Amino acid sequence: MAPLNVCMIGTGEYTTGFVGGGQSDSDKKVGVVGLTLFDLRRRGKVGNLSMVGVSGNKFPAIREHLDKHISQVYNGLDVSFESFPGNDQRDPDAYKTAIDALSPGDAITIFTPDPTHYPIALYAIKRGVHVLITKPAVKTLAEHISLLEEAKKNNVFVFIEHHKRFDPAYADARHRALRTLGDFNYFYSYMSQPKSQLETFKAWAGKESDISYYLNSHHIDVNESMVPGWKPTKVTASASTGIATDLGCVKETEDTITLLVDWEKQDGSGRRATGVYTSSWTAPQKAGVHSNQYFHYMASKGEVRVNQAKRGYDVTEDESGLTWYNPFYMKYAPDEAGNFAGQGGYGYVSFEKFVDAVTDLKDGKVTLEDLDKRGLPTLKNTIATGAILEAGRVSLDEKRAVEIAHAEGQWSLK
DSSP, X not given: OOOEEEEXXXXXXXXXXXXXXXXXXXXXXXXXXXXXXXXXXXXXXXXXXXXXXXXXGGXXXXXXXXXXXXXXXXXXXXXXXXXXXXXXXXXXXXXXXHHHTSXXXXXXXXXXXXXXXXXXXXXXXXXXXXXXXXXXXXXXXXXXXXXXXXXXXXXXXXXXXXGGGGXXXXXXXXXXXXXXXXXXEXXXXXXXXXXXXXXXXXXXXXXXBXXXXXXXXXXXXXXXXXXTTEEEEEEEEEEEOSHHHHTTOOTTOOSEEEEXXXXXXXXXXXXXXXXXXXXXXXXXXXXXXXXXXXXXXXXXXXXXXXXXXXXXXXXEETTTEEEEOOTTTOOOOOOTTSSOOOTTSHHHHHHHHHHHHHHHHHTTSOOHHHHHHTTOOBTGGGHHHHHHHHHHHHHHHHTSOXXXXXXXXXXXXX
């Protein structure tokens, strides 16, 4: 069977590393999505590639950026793609034209502002096109359930890009939690990024989404994947403010958000557990890491602590000072032949698992139910994360605790 054709929807930092007219200042200077798919095409797993933005006049500069920072660095890696809309056009609905140019069984990736995930994914699903969505999948539980139902109806695979599931330390911790550590009791996580990210995200920060959707989604999903026999029952959220607004963000922008979540085991035993998830995008600029990320999981027979901010690899330079890099996520150094050599990074692995799953589904080797059972971050396997994130937003907006109900398999917020 021919390799999978993929359309990349969204042209920003995560897809290309191109932000504000130039190369990003973050750790994703050449992006993740585009580089990974260009390399998967080199390896024969991906076929035709296309890319969608809102303003076509960005594409000449994006192509120049990709040629300079990817093709010229990685042994002439082919960075060609078809673009939508045209270079002289601006079209918020260009994704529809791009998806219509695909065939059923092709795929898209969605790396766009959170409120746009649902309409883009739904448009693709109804046309038989498989979907990878950056986290969070969508902003509401109702949208999550709607996509799940439509995907089943159209036999479409929808994969949420929760790459922390594939971090080797997190994956090993999950395995131990499932096999030997006993019943879930307590989970605490923290994830942050520096204040400079508020400049990158100023167009939507506090207006269209918040830091909990953006960062807490990582660890809530990890926790959900570790405790398949448990469901969340109540969410209480708290937030701090002041720093983001001082930096020019809208007054609704929270700096740091913490979610306190009650979990309950679904076996009638009455066992309960507590999850505390904190995220911030107002960390210090010179912290030495782009993203602090760690968690503590305690269960009835043991506990796990993982700190993935400082991984035993630090670099000190005269101008930038001390920095802890994370090549375990995306390793950008080329191999001895000059080719991209980051295939083992968990950022890359996440996309390859999606491509392989879609290929197996098209070849008739697996069903959607089989893919759910593999423990991949599918719509079915991330529904608790979606419910918690929306409940947290409602809790902040309405200043109250929000209950999560799931009677007879039907999820809802109260």
